[in-house]
Amino acid sequence: MGLNANMRMELVVQLLLTLWIWGNIRMSEGIWLTLPATGTKCVSEELHSNVVVLGDYVVVSDDHSTLPTISIKVTSPYGNNLHQQENVTHGQFAFTSQESGNYLACFWVTSHSSPSGDVSINIDWKTGIAAKDWETVARKEKLEGVELELRKLEGAVEAIHENLMYLRTREAELRSVSETTNSRVAWYSIISLAVCIVVSVLQLWYLKNFFQKKKLI
Numbered sequence: 001m002g003l004n005a006n007m008r009m010e011l012v013v014q015l016l017l018t019l020w021i022w023g024n025i026r027m028s029e030g031i032w033l034t035l036p037a038t039g040t041k042c043v044s045e046e047l048h049s050n051v052v053v054l055g056d057y058v059v060v061s062d063d064h065s066t067l068p069t070i071s072i073k074v075t076s077p078y079g080n081n082l083h084q085q086e087n088v089t090h091g092q093f094a095f096t097s098q099e100s101g102n103y104l105a106c107f108w109v110t111s112h113s114s115p116s117g118d119v120s121i122n123i124d125w126k127t128g129i130a131a132k133d134w135e136t137v138a139r140k141e142k143l144e145g146v147e148l149e150l151r152k153l154e155g156a157v158e159a160i161h162e163n164l165m166y167l168r169t170r171e172a173e174l175r176s177v178s179e180t181t182n183s184r185v186a187w188y189s190i191i192s193l194a195v196c197i198v199v200s201v202l203q204l205w206y207l208k209n210f211f212q213k214k215k216l217i
Helices: 002-028 134-141 146-213
Strands: 031-035 041-047 052-060 069-075 081-088 090-096 101-111 119-127
Touching: 031 041, 031 101, 041 119, 052 069, 052 101, 069 090, 081 090, 081 101, 101 119
Parallel strands: none
Antiparallel strands: 031 119, 041 101, 052 090, 052 119, 069 081, 069 101
C-alpha cells in the first residue's frame, strides 16, 4: 500500500511539474507584430464574459536611442473603448470582459525613424488563469510548494470548465440559428412553389380566354 501511495504521489508531482513547465512556456510566449508606416494592424481573441485580460506591449528597435512611437486602441465586441494610448513606446492594459465575443487590440505607427518605415512590437497577451497574480495569492494565503501548484491546477481546471460551458452555449446558439434559418428557407421554398403554381394557373386561364376570343379553340 505504501509503495502504491508513493508511486501515485510521484506521478502527481511529475504531472504538476509537467503542467507547470508547459504553463511557463505558454505564458512566456508573445506575439511579434510588424506595423507598416501607414495603416493599422490588429490582434483579436474570442473571450466569454468575466475573463481577466492582461496585456503588455513594447516597441522593439535596433536603434534604442530613437525608438519609434505607436498608438493602441483596445475595444470590446460592441465597440466599447477599453484602453487607448497615443505616442508611446510601451504600455500595459488590463480589463475584465463584460460580454462574449472578439476583443480587438489595434496598433498603428505615429512616428518612426526606420528607413523602411516598418516598426516591430512585442505583445504579451494573457487571459484567464495565465493573467492571475499567483505571487500575491501565494503570499496572501500562505501557499507554497505542492499546495500552490494544486491551486494553479485547480484554477486551470475551472478555466477549462468555463471554456467548455461557453463552447456549449455557443453551440446551442448556433444550432438555434441554423434551425431558424432552415425553417425560414423551407417556408420560402413553399411560398415560392405556391406563387409559381398560381402564376402558371393564371397564365393558362389567360391563354385559354385569349384563344377563345380569337375563336382558335
